[in-house]
Amino acid sequence: MTSSYSECSSTSSHPTNRAPIPPHVGPFEYHPAVMCKGGAKAARWISWGVDNPSRRYHKCHNQGAGCNLFDWYDPPSSSFIREPLCRVVAKREKAELEHFVDELRTKEEEQCAEITAARHELAALRLVASKDEAKIIGLKLSRLEKQRSVLLMLLLTCVFMLFVLVLVKN
Numbered sequence: 001m002t003s004s005y006s007e008c009s010s011t012s013s014h015p016t017n018r019a020p021i022p023p024h025v026g027p028f029e030y031h032p033a034v035m036c037k038g039g040a041k042a043a044r045w046i047s048w049g050v051d052n053p054s055r056r057y058h059k060c061h062n063q064g065a066g067c068n069l070f071d072w073y074d075p076p077s078s079s080f081i082r083e084p085l086c087r088v089v090a091k092r093e094k095a096e097l098e099h100f101v102d103e104l105r106t107k108e109e110e111q112c113a114e115i116t117a118a119r120h121e122l123a124a125l126r127l128v129a130s131k132d133e134a135k136i137i138g139l140k141l142s143r144l145e146k147q148r149s150v151l152l153m154l155l156l157t158c159v160f161m162l163f164v165l166v167l168v169k170n
């Protein structure tokens with residue numbers, strides 16, 4: 001979005017096929033076919049750059065793979081047609097950019113709300129975790145208390161038996 005907007009406001013002679021109106025035919029729906037050296041039918045695009053708005057050109061789809069076919073199909077447009085067309089493109093792209101910024105802002109707000117919700121969840125989880133820890137410590141404590149009472153019973157029994165033994169001996 002941003003790059004295509006800046007492309008229209010730049011003075012680059014490289015074509016940009018970012019159309020303010022969607023093309024009604026596909027890039028290969030034309031004839032006679034323009035063939036590249038590699039024997040492939042070149043795609044016909046429409047430039048929407050600031051220097052050549054609405055000017056058609058041919059470019060091989062294998063351009064990245066070594067094919068360098070690039071050829072303008074239409075002659076250069078006059079400044080009479082170029083300037084208003086570029087204003088239309090800029091206006092359209094500005095509106096799209098504003099829409100994009102609005103979308104980003106909405107997304108950012110949504111994420112902010114999600115983060116806040118996650119923070120609350122984490123705080124709640126921490127509370128639960130500490131509750132669980134307290135439960136575990138409580139269970140350990142009651143087990144220790146049970147063991148202590150068993151030991152106490154054992155001790156009392158032992159003391160009683162000792163007392164009985166001492167009594168019997170005497």
Ligand SMILES: [Zn+2]
Pocket residue numbers: 036037038039040060061062063067068069
């Ligand atoms: Zn090619």
